Amino acid sequence: MIQSGIERKPRSRAAAALVAAAFLYAPLQALAAEPALADASAGLATTRTYCAGCHTESSPAHFQRLSVIRKSPEGWVMTIFRMEHVHGLALPEEARDTIVKYLADTQGLAPSESAAGRFALERRPNVPDLQMGDDLPVMCGRCHSLARVALQRRDADEWLKHMHMHVGQFPSLEYQASSRDRYWWQTATTVLPGKLGGLFPFDTPEWRDWKAGTHAQPTGEWLVRGRTPGRGDYFGTLRVASQGPDAYSAQWSVQYADGKASRATSKVRLYTGYEWRGTSEWESTEVREVFALSADGQRLSGRWFDAQRAEIGGDLTAERADGPAAILAVSPRALKAGTTQEVVIAGRGLKGAVSFGPGTKATTLATAPGMLRVSVSVDAKAAIGERSVSVGKTAAAQMAVVYDQVDRLQVLPGNAIARVGGGKIAPVTAQFEAFGFLEPRPDSAVRTPIALGPMNVRWKLAPRNEEAVKADDVKFAGSIDASGQFMPGAAGPNPERKYASNNAGDLSVIASLDQGGKELKGDSHLIVTVQRWNTPPIY
Ligand code: HEC
Ligand code: HEC
Structure with missing residues (x-):
């Protein structure tokens, strides 16, 4: 992975070309580091200074090519990176930030337009790409995500020019993408531009409305909640x-369900009226925040991640602290019959007696802003199924589940990739979680499968197939810890392996839950492969 800062060092043209060939990208964190220059006239002036030399300003504020495309902030960062490293543009960092802000504000994506590709902006690991018919996955998806495509808007003539850029910049493209199995260039320059222009046109009612509207500010007090896979739920303010x-x-200020508290301050910049990009430090890890502010300004949601290891991170939802009384979340949601456990109830204005319904007894242990910590005892014979939870007069349905045993375990992600690492490129880990389910039972109120949430399981690796047995992948490819995090082996030829091969592997990741001597299992497929040398903001 790229260490922050290295791509900003001055370089010779030759070195720049080499770097560009490796498609390195400047990370977005610097964008959030300085106070915004939301004043569009400054953005326009800076764009004129640095871009108009090549992109002629054919009419006021209209620059050839760059004024007829809309993108996410990360999309603009990627394009401008190419201008610098392939086309020789010399751009001070501050000017770059100003231009990205200006272009993302004036030629961005409406929330409904970025919705489908948000997983890519949020750098969610192991998420299946967008489904976009038969041709786009093979024509484009063999090299990068289709989210990268779906996060842009331009008309057919501009999509066509973009195909020319691809082949002009990467003349060996057809071979690299194993595309000699089709008429790649012919398709890319005849059928596809029109198709893409139809799917993702420059001018849309969504964008016109969004651009004309006034946008909510995120200032104020919020209640936050989220989940860090492998660590658990957290709540806070x-x-x-x-x-x-x-x-x-x-x-x-957040607290994990295990009681551990943690605080941070982030610097945030809001792009396009809703794209929250923040930088912060949590427990000495540099973190990036990619959130979206809802149009009504009442909700903030997205993902935060380790700046150097984007696969490591968590989900976040924030809601205004000053709304009507409400129960927003209960953690853990699954309550085992015959046990007493500690549960966090998160919400607003929570006052009064706590109840989880018949066959349960709840006592409040502690209160903190936005949450209650309660102890819940469930009778051994309490009815299984979903429960409403109430605190005083405030109630919420289906917030908790009473269960006697877990009927099914599902390991997520169902398919995962990890990458060997070491030296300059950090390994890419994979985090697994085992979710429990209650299955329908004739003698109960359970009619459809009910999710119980992540379960505390034991983890094990196994060879996926005969080849993996022969090559002893379990021994070499890496290890999995008690939290379900897989750490791949070191990169490079391994003299201890047959053919001194890399520590790649094809593994099954097996979760097992011991339920009174009976073992319940679930599994996932993990491929451990070679490093990824380039980590652009949008894969
Ligand atoms: C030295 C000349 C040069 C400068 C300066 C320059 N560009 Fe470009 N730009 C190009 C060339 C050449 C292309 C076409 C090839 C390509 O897309 O890389 C291009 C293409 C583009 C495109 C279309 C790319 C696409 O997605 O298809 C955008 C947008 C763009 N430039 C934005 C900018 C911005 C913003 C700036 C100023 C920060 C800038 N350019 C400065 C040379 C330049
Ligand atoms: C051989 C691999 C390859 C194939 C095939 C490919 N791309 Fe790309 N694409 C790239 C690379 C590499 C970049 C990054 C270019 C850069 O910015 O230097 C890129 C960048 C992009 C971008 C972002 C560029 C920007 O400046 O914002 C879009 C959009 C895109 N490709 C669309 C497509 C579409 C549509 C197709 C299929 C018709 C396609 N690509 C096929 C390799 C490929």
Whole structure:
């Protein structure tokens, strides 16, 4: 992975070409580091200074090529990176930030347009790509995500030019993409531009409406909740204060379900009126925040991740602290019959007696802003199934589940990739979780499968097939810890392996849950493969 900062060093043209050939990308974190210059006139002036030399300003504020495309902030970063490293543009970092902000604000994507590809902006690991017919996956999806395509808007003539850029910049493209099995160039320059222009046109009612509207500010008090796979749920508060136009400081205070508390302050910039991009440090890890502010300004949601290891991170949902009384989440949601356990109830204005329904007894242990910590005892004979939870007069349906045993385990992600690492490129780990389910039972209220949430299981690796047995993949490819995190082996030829091969492997990841001597299992497929040398903001 790229260490932050290295791609900003000055380089010779030759070195720049080499780097460009490796498609390195400047990470977005620097964008959030300075207060915003939301003033569009400054953005326009800076764009004129740095871009108009090649992209003629054919009419005021209209620059050839760059004024007829819309993209996400990360999309603009990628394009401008190419301008610098392939076309020789010399661009100070501050000017780059100003231009990205200006272009993302004036030629961005409406929330409904970026929705489908958000998983890519959020860098979610092991998410299946967008489904987009038969031709786009083979024509484009062999090299990068289709989310990268779906996060842009331009008309057919511009899609056509973009195909020319692909082949002009990567003349061996057809071979690299194993595309000699089809008429790649002919298809890319005849059928596809029109198709893409139809799917993702420059001018849309969504964008016109969004651009014309006024946008909510994220300032104020929030209640936050989320889940860090492998670690668990967390809850807390967030205070957002303005630091100038579209720039904010965000103070976080969260507590994990295991009781551990943690605090951070992030620097945030809001792009396109809703794209929250923050940088912060949590427990000495540099973190990036990619969230979306809802149009009504009442909700913030997305993912945060380790700046150097984007696969490591967590989900986040924040809701305004000053709304009507409500129960927003219960963690853990699964309550085993015949046990007493500690549960966190997150919400607003929670006051009064806590109830999980018949056959249960709840006592409040502690209260904190936005949450209650309660102890819940469930009778051995309590009816299984979903439960409403109430605190005083506030109630919410289907917030908890009473269960006697777990009927099924599902390991997620169902298919995962990890990458060997070491030296300059960090390994790419894979985090697994085992989700429990209750299956329908005739003698109960359970009619459809009910999710119980992540279960505390034991993890094991096994060879996926005969080849994996022969090559002893389990021994070499890596190991899995008690939290379900797989750590791949070191990169490079391994003299201890047959053919001194890399520590790649084809593995099954097996979760097992011991239920009174009976073992319940679930499994997932993990491929451990070679490094990824380039980590652009949108895969
Ligand atoms: C030195 C000349 C040069 C400068 C300066 C320059 N560009 Fe470009 N730009 C190009 C060339 C050449 C292409 C066509 C090839 C390509 O897409 O890489 C291009 C293409 C583009 C495109 C279309 C790419 C696409 O997605 O198909 C955009 C957008 C763009 N430039 C934005 C910018 C911005 C923003 C700036 C100023 C920060 C800038 N350019 C400065 C040379 C330049
Ligand atoms: C051989 C691999 C390959 C294939 C096939 C390919 N791409 Fe790309 N694409 C790339 C690379 C590499 C980049 C990054 C270029 C850069 O910015 O330097 C890229 C970048 C892009 C971008 C973002 C560029 C920007 O400046 O915002 C879009 C959009 C895109 N490709 C669309 C497509 C579409 C549509 C297809 C299929 C018709 C396609 N690509 C097929 C390799 C490929």
